[in-house]
Structures are given as structure tokens and as C-alpha cells.
Amino acid sequence: MFPGIGRKTAQRLGFHLLDVPRESVHELAHALLDLKDKVGECQRCHNIAQGDLCQICANPGRDPSSVCVVGKVIDVLSFERMGEFNGHYHVLGGVISPLDGISPQDLHMDSLEKRLPDIKELIIATPPSIEGDTTAMFIAQLASALPVKVTRLARGLPMGANLEYADEATLSSAYSGRVDF
Amino acid sequence: MFPGIGRKTAQRLGFHLLDVPRESVHELAHALLDLKDKVGECQRCHNIAQGDLCQICANPGRDPSSVCVVGKVIDVLSFERMGEFNGHYHVLGGVISPLDGISPQDLHMDSLEKRLPDIKELIIATPPSIEGDTTAMFIAQLASALPVKVTRLARGLPMGANLEYADEATLSSAYSGRVDF
Numbered sequence A, B: 001m002f003p004g005i006g007r008k009t010a011q012r013l014g015f016h017l018l019d020v021p022r023e024s025v026h027e028l029a030h031a032l033l034d035l036k037d038k039v040g041e042c043q044r045c046h047n048i049a050q051g052d053l054c055q056i057c058a059n060p061g062r063d064p065s066s067v068c069v070v071g072k073v074i075d076v077l078s079f080e081r082m083g084e085f086n087g088h089y090h091v092l093g094g095v096i097s098p099l100d101g102i103s104p105q106d107l108h109m110d111s112l113e114k115r116l117p118d119i120k121e122l123i124i125a126t127p128p129s130i131e132g133d134t135t136a137m138f139i140a141q142l143a144s145a146l147p148v149k150v151t152r153l154a155r156g157l158p159m160g161a162n163l164e165y166a167d168e169a170t171l172s173s174a175y176s177g178r179v180d181f
Helices: A007-019 A022-038 A073-082 A109-118 A130-143 A168-176 B007-019 B022-038 B073-082 B109-118 B130-143 B168-176
Strands: A039-041 A048-050 A063-070 A087-091 A121-124 A149-152 B039-041 B048-050 B063-070 B087-091 B121-124 B149-152
Touching (some): A063 A073, A063 A109, A073 A087, A168 B073, B063 B109, B073 B087, B109 B130, B121 B130, B130 B149
Parallel strands (some): B063 B087, B121 B149
Antiparallel strands (some): B039 B048
């Protein structure tokens, strides 16, 4: 039922629960019910939320004119961990992937289009893959009719990388995207 | 004696040699001697070379005004595999690393400085690490007195990366280096 938890780990966890005080198990059970009852989707950006808006959309200290578009909710967490972005997000719920039968209609594109007039900079942070790039292109097209500045995350060598082991596509993007020193 | 070859592998290779025809072993032995006798260092860029100049420096079809500075000879191979760069190289022979006792004097900086007047664009491709960046900074300083355009390889998300697993430093460089779509 859980990803990454097989029969043996499940057995170990099960036996552990038998040793744990009754209250702790009660707490866990209630937390699980709360998770399904109380955690929903942000009406604006489709991040996880308790209530109508997520913590980020509801935070008056953040800049709503700068919006970062990501594929999955977990990408919001990565971006927040980085700690340099003070704007809002828009979670698409995936990326365009014809092979998997995912078209723009299956993603939160309509709600993104509705937000565009309020946005000054749209930072596209879809994954650096064919699907991610297709999605990025689709979004750039959506925004092209409006005075929105559209940017995307830089491609290149990751920190600590070794030129020796870098794949050609990465090296090529690092070379073509080279910056003035 | 060889990196990555332990006692067992050495034994397997040794026994394999016993099964191989005498001529093949002779060929291998001569190739090894040739390696040490004939392969030297390029007098201009310190790449491996047979003769005074390496194949790249000796190739009239390549542009000598664009020079890519790398740490190790093996980085030249990576860059060549990419196949988009048509300039020359300069192999430093390592990067500045005070902790390992490697200072600029231990690297091929003097010969780089002598080449600078002939160079239009210097592409710094030292590794994306503290040591690599220190080295890049040192080179940029060397070049600052001359009308050389100094660039460095882009930092960011490598191809096929997953935002979810990207480390903060990489995500941060991808964000701060974001490009117009």
C-alpha cells in the first residue's frame, strides 16, 4: 500500500505498533483521519491547503505578482527549502505527456490562464525533460498575449558536479548558456 | 597499481593473459612502452599530445581565439564529446586548493597568461565547487587587464533532473540564473 514499504518492512512496522502505547496509536489514527478530512487543495494555486487558500497564498508578506509554475506539490517544498523565492506558486498537477495520455486539459492550465493578468513574472520550473519543456512551451504560449515576463530555471552543471561525468546534454546546456564572469 | 583493480580482478586479468596468444601480449607490451615514450604534453595547452602540439592545437580548422580552460585532460574529452565547441583548450593540471597545498604556482597559469593577448573569449570550465570557483576567480583577475571576454559555464538543473531531489545550492543557482523564455 505504501511506496517503498515491502512485506518485511510492513511486518516490522506492524510489530512495532504492538509495542507502542495505546495513546500514540490513537494519535496516529486520528492524524491519518485529519489528513484526509482537513487537507485539501488551495483554490488559487492547487498546493496542499487547510481551508480555501494554502499557507503561501494566504501569507500577506509574499509577492503575488511573481509566480513559480511547478509540476507537483512536492516541488513547492523543494523551492521553499531553497528559501530565496518570495512569490506565489501554481501547481499544474503534472506535465504534458502524450505518451501517458496527459494533455493540457488534464492539468491546471485554465486556472493559470485566469491568474495571468495579475502576474508580472512567471517563473517556469517544470522539470528539465522533454515533457517538462513541452509544458513550459505551452505555458509560454498561453502567456504570450499578455505583458508577463516569462523566465525558466537555468540549465547547467549542478553544484559539485564533475565535468568528467557530466552527460552531453547537460554539458551542452552549460556551454550554450554560459554567462559573463 | 591500477585504480579500481583489486586483488581478485588482477588475478583474473593475469590468468586471462596466460590464455592469450603470445603476439597479443607482445602488442600490449609495446603499446604500453609507446604510451610512455610517445605521449607527452602539448607545449601550448598542456593537453596530451604526440609531438609538440596536441591534435586540437594543430588543427587549422579550430578557432584559436576561443579558449576553454579546464582542470584536467579528461575534461577536454568530455567537452569534445559534446561536439559543440570549436575552439582551443588550456589544461590547468588541477584547481587551486589551499587545503591540498595546490596554489596557482602549481598550475599552468603562467602559460595561460602568455596566451591571453591572442584570446577573444575565455570560457572557464573549472568544476562547480569551491576550489573550481576560486580558480575561476583567479583566472578572471588575470584576464581583467586585457580586452578578453571571460565567461563561465552555466550552473543550474542538469538534464533529466528532478526538482524534488535537487539540492538547495543547485536549485538556488537555477533560480538566480533563470533565463528569459
